[in-house]
Amino acid sequence: MSCCAGGTTVNAAASTDVPSRDAVLHSSQKLDDGRIRTVLAVPDIHCGGCIRKVEGALSALRELEEPRVNLSTKRVVFHWKEDDIDAVPVFAALRRVGYEPNLISPDAIVVDDTRKSLFRALAVAGFAAGNIMLLSVSVWSGADAATRDLFHWISALIAIPTVGYAGRVFFRPALRALAARSLNMDVPISLAILLATGMSIFETWNHGAHAYFDASVTLLFFLLIGRTLDHMMRERARDAVAGLARITPDGATVIGEDGSRHWHPLDEVEAGMCLHIAAGDRIPVDATVREGKSDIDAAIATGESVPITAQEGTTLSAGMLNLTGPLVVEAAKAAKDSFLSEMLRMLDAAEGGAPAYRKLADRAAAVYAPVVHLAALFTFLGWIWVTGDWRQSLFSAIAVLIITCPCALGLAVPIVQVVAASRLFRKGIMLRDGTALEKLAQVDHVVFDKTGTLTVGMPRLQDAGKHGSRVLGIAAALGTNSRHPYSQALAQAAGENNIRPVVGLTDVREIPGEGIEGTLDGERYFLGRSAAGGNGVELRRGDDVLDLFRFEDRMRANASETISALEQQDIACEILSGDNGETVAQAAQALGMTDWRGDLRPADKIARVQALQSMGHKVLMVGDGLNDTPSLAAADVSMVPSKAADIGRQAAGLVFLHEGLDAVTSAVTVAHRAQALIRQNFALAVLYNIIAIPLAVLGYASPLVAALAMSGSSIVVILNALRLNEAASTPFSSIGAWLTRRGARRASGNARHGKHGVATL
Amino acid sequence: MNVLLFLIPTALFLGALGLAAFLWSLKSGQYSDLDGAAWRALNDDEDDKPL
Numbered sequence: 001m002s003c004c005a006g007g008t009t010v011n012a013a014a015s016t017d018v019p020s021r022d023a024v025l026h027s028s029q030k031l032d033d034g035r036i037r038t039v040l041a042v043p044d045i046h047c048g049g050c051i052r053k054v055e056g057a058l059s060a061l062r063e064l065e066e067p068r069v070n071l072s073t074k075r076v077v078f079h080w081k082e083d084d085i086d087a088v089p090v091f092a093a094l095r096r097v098g099y100e101p102n103l104i105s106p107d108a109i110v111v112d113d114t115r116k117s118l119f120r121a122l123a124v125a126g127f128a129a130g131n132i133m134l135l136s137v138s139v140w141s142g143a144d145a146a147t148r149d150l151f152h153w154i155s156a157l158i159a160i161p162t163v164g165y166a167g168r169v170f171f172r173p174a175l176r177a178l179a180a181r182s183l184n185m186d187v188p189i190s191l192a193i194l195l196a197t198g199m200s201i202f203e204t205w206n207h208g209a210h211a212y213f214d215a216s217v218t219l220l221f222f223l224l225i226g227r228t229l230d231h232m233m234r235e236r237a238r239d240a241v242a243g244l245a246r247i248t249p250d251g252a253t254v255i256g257e258d259g260s261r262h263w264h265p266l267d268e269v270e271a272g273m274c275l276h277i278a279a280g281d282r283i284p285v286d287a288t289v290r291e292g293k294s295d296i297d298a299a300i301a302t303g304e305s306v307p308i309t310a311q312e313g314t315t316l317s318a319g320m321l322n323l324t325g326p327l328v329v330e331a332a333k334a335a336k337d338s339f340l341s342e343m344l345r346m347l348d349a350a351e352g353g354a355p356a357y358r359k360l361a362d363r364a365a366a367v368y369a370p371v372v373h374l375a376a377l378f379t380f381l382g383w384i385w386v387t388g389d390w391r392q393s394l395f396s397a398i399a400v401l402i403i404t405c406p407c408a409l410g411l412a413v414p415i416v417q418v419v420a421a422s423r424l425f426r427k428g429i430m431l432r433d434g435t436a437l438e439k440l441a442q443v444d445h446v447v448f449d450k451t452g453t454l455t456v457g458m459p460r461l462q463d464a465g466k467h468g469s470r471v472l473g474i475a476a477a478l479g480t481n482s483r484h485p486y487s488q489a490l491a492q493a494a495g496e497n498n499i500r501p502v503v504g505l506t507d508v509r510e511i512p513g514e515g516i517e518g519t520l521d522g523e524r525y526f527l528g529r530s531a532a533g534g535n536g537v538e539l540r541r542g543d544d545v546l547d548l549f550r551f552e553d554r555m556r557a558n559a560s561e562t563i564s565a566l567e568q569q570d571i572a573c574e575i576l577s578g579d580n581g582e583t584v585a586q587a588a589q590a591l592g593m594t595d596w597r598g599d600l601r602p603a604d605k606i607a608r609v610q611a612l613q614s615m616g617h618k619v620l621m622v623g624d625g626l627n628d629t630p631s632l633a634a635a636d637v638s639m640v641p642s643k644a645a646d647i648g649r650q651a652a653g654l655v656f657l658h659e660g661l662d663a664v665t666s667a668v669t670v671a672h673r674a675q676a677l678i679r680q681n682f683a684l685a686v687l688y689n690i691i692a693i694p695l696a697v698l699g700y701a702s703p704l705v706a707a708l709a710m711s712g713s714s715i716v717v718i719l720n721a722l723r724l725n726e727a728a729s730t731p732f733s734s735i736g737a738w739l740t741r742r743g744a745r746r747a748s749g750n751a752r753h754g755k756h757g758v759a760t761l
Numbered sequence: 762m763n764v765l766l767f768l769i770p771t772a773l774f775l776g777a778l779g780l781a782a783f784l785w786s787l788k789s790g791q792y793s794d795l796d797g798a799a800w801r802a803l804n805d806d807e808d809d810k811p812l
Contacts, residue, residue: 047800048800048803051797052804070794073794114778116787116788121789123783123784127776130776131776147765713769720767
C-alpha cells in the first residue's frame with residue numbers, strides 16, 4: 001500500500017534501543033483480572049495495511065494477547081500473557097515490519113471520559129428531542145383537551161430527566177461563571193433551557209395550551225452538537241501531539257555502588273548518582289560526564305544543530321541526545337532542579353504574563369446577555385402596564401428569553417472553528433485550541449526562531465554533485481551505521497544522487513567523538529573528524545585523505561515564499577536566534593529579511609516578545625527548541641513544528657506536521673477566513689433576533705414559532721460555516737459560482753434540446 | 762383514542778431501545794477508533810468481533 005512508504009524508512013542505527021522492563025511496567029496498567037496492559041504510540045500507522053502489518057507482527061508473538069491498533073490515536077494496545085515482561089521481541093517485531101514504537105507516559109493513557117459523557121448526553125437529548133417533537137406535531141395539528149394534556153405530560157416525563165442529565169454540560173460552566181461574577185454564553189443558554197422547562201411544567205399542571213418542552217430539548221440537542229464537535233476537535237489534536245516521540249525520559253538506568261544497574265523513575269534520580277546513558281538516549285537530568293566519549297546533539301537546549309563532543313568533565317543539560325557512544329555520567333541535580341524544569345518554570349511565568357484573552361463567544365455573550373435580559377424585563381413591565389395581567393406578562397417575558405436564547409450564537413463560533421480545524425488538519429496543521437484561531441487572525445508581527453524553524457535543523461551535504469560516486473558510496477555505507485547527523489546526511493545525499501552505498505564493508509566500528517571506520521577490500525577506511533582540524537568530515541583510506549565533505553543547514557521548504565507572502569499582508573517578520581550573529585545574518589539575507597537578532601538567551605527572547613506586545617503588536621511566535629518554549633508561551637499565539645520539544649508542543653496553539661514553512665501562511669489565511677465567517681454568523685444571529693424578538697415581545701411566540709425559528713437559525717449558521725471548506729476566497733462568490741454553474745448547466749441542457757434558455761430561466 | 766394507550770408506549774419503548782443500543786455500543790468502545798473501523802471493513806482476513 002503506497003501510503004505505507006514512510007514505514008520502511010526506519011533507520012537501522014536509530015532503533016537499537018529498547019526500554020527496560022521497569023520502564024515498560026512504569027507506563028503500563030494493571031487490570032482487575034491481573035493482566036498487564038501496555039499501550040505503545042506508533043506514529044507511523046497510516047492506513048488499513050498498517051493495521052494488518054502491526055497486528056500481524058504482534059499476534060505472532062507468543063507472549064502477547066489481543067493486540068489491537070487504534071488508527072485514530074495511532075496507538076497499539078496489547079496484554080501480556082504472563083508477568084514476565086520483555087519489550088525486546090515486541091520492539092523487534094514492530095521494527096521488522098518498519099514501525100518505530102514509543103512508550104507513552106502513564107498520564108497519557110488515561111481514557112478521555114469527557115468525550116463519552118458528551119456522546120451520552122447527545123444521545124439522550126437526541127432521543128428526547130425526536131420523541132417530544134413527534135408529540136408536539138400532534139398538538140400543533142389540533143389535539144386538544146385530554147389528549148393535549150396527556151401529550152404534554154408525556155413530554156414532561158421525557159424532558160425533565162433529559163434537561164437534568166444532558167443540561168449539566170451547560171449548567172456547570174454557567175454556575176462557575178456566575179460564581180466568578182462574569183457572564184459567558186452558558187449563562188443565557190442555561191437560563192433559557194431552565195425557564196422554558198419550568199414554564200412548560202407550570203402550563204401542563206394548569207392544563208394550558210402551550211408547552212415549550214420541544215423548544216428546550218431541541219435547543220439542548222443543537223447546542224450539544226456544537227459542544228461535542230468542539231471537544232472532538234481539541235481531542236484529536238491533543239492525541240496526535242501526544243503520540244509523537246517524547247523528549248523527556250521517564251527514568252534512567254542508575255549504576256549502584258556494586259556496579260549493578262537498575263532503572264529508576266525520573267523523580268527518584270538524585271544528585272550524585274551515577275547514570276548509564278546508552279547511545280540514542282536522552283540525558284535525563286543535568287549531569288557531568290564521568291566515563292566515555294560521545295557526540296551529543298544539544299539542539300534542544302541551545303538551538304544549535306551541530307553536535308558537540310562530550311568527554312570526561314563535559315557538563316550536559318537534561319534533554320540533550322546522546323548520539324554515538326555509551327556514557328557514564330554523574331547526576332549534578334535532581335530532575336526537579338534540572339534545565340528542563342527550569343525552562344518549565346520560565347514557561348509558567350511567561351504564561352502568567354501573556355496578554356489576557358477573552359474568547360470571542362464570551363465577549364459576545366457579555367454584550368448579548370444583558371441586552372436579552374433587559375428586553376425580557378421591559379417586555380414584562382410593558383405588558384403589566386398595558387394589560388395588568390401578571391401571568392400573561394410573565395409568559396411573554398419568558399418567551400422573549402426562550403426565543404432569544406443564543407442557539408445560533410452558541411453554535412456560531414464552535415462550528416466555524418471545527419470546520420477550520422478539520423481544514424487545517426488536512427494541511428497537516430493541528431489546532432490545539434479554538435482561541436488560537438481567533439488570536440491568529442489578529443497577528444501583525446511574526447517572530448521566527450532560526451535553527452529547526454526557518455531551517456530544517458538537519459545538516460545537508462554541500463555540493464553533493466562534486467563528489468565522486470565511489471567516494472560518496474563508501475562514505476554513505478559507513479554513514480548508515482552511525483546516528484551522527486553528518487553520517488546520516490551523507491547517506492541521504494547518496495540516496496538523492498542515485499549512488500548506491502558500496503557493499504562488503506566489514507568490521508565497522510564507531511569511535512565516539514571521532515568518527516566511524518570499517519574495512520573494505522582489505523583496506524581500512526575512516527569517516528570522521530578532520531585530522532587537520534576545521535569544519536566538515538573527512539574520508540580517509542589508511543592515512544590518505546580521499547575527500548572532505550562540508551555541510552550546511554538547509555532552509556525549510558517554501559521559507560522565503562512564506563516570508564514574502566506574510567510581508568505582503570503587512571505582517572512584519574523577524575528572526576530571534578540563539579545562534580551567533582553571523583550565521584543569523586546569512587540566513588536573514590537568504591530569506592530577504594532585514595530584521596534579525598542573534599546571540600539571544602531564552603530570557604532575551606521573552607523580553608523582545610514582550611517589548612513588541614507593549615508596543616501594541618499581536619505577536620505570533622514560531623519556534624521549536626526548548627530555549628524557545630518560554631517565549632512561545634509569552635507570545636499571543638504560537639506555532640511549532642511537530643519535531644519540537646514536547647513542552648514546546650504543550651505551550652503552542654498550533655503544531656504543523658509537514659516540512660514546509662507555508663503552514664504559517666496557510667494557518668493565517670484559514671484564520672482570517674474563519675474570522676470572517678464567525679462575524680457573518682454573528683450578523684445572521686443578530687438578524688434573526690431582529691425578526692424574532694418583536695414577535696416574542698408582542699406575545700406571538702407560540703411553541704411552533706419558537707421551534708421553527710430556533711432550528712432554522714441553527715441550520716443557517718451551520719451551513720454558513722461549511723462554506724469554509726470551499727476553495728472560494730470571497731464571501732458569496734461561492735453562491736455566485738453555484739448559480740453560474742447551474743445556469744450554465746441549464747443553458748447547455750436547453751441547447752441540447754433545442755429550446756430557448758431564457759424561457760425556462 | 763384508545764389506540765394511543767398502546768401506540769405511544771410502543772413508540773417510546775422502541776425509541777428507548779435505540780438509545781440503549783447506542784449507549785451500549787458507546788460503552789463497548791465501538792466509537793473509539795472510527796478511522797480504523799473504516800479500514801477494517803475492507804479487510805478480508807479479519808474477524809469483525811469488537812474488542
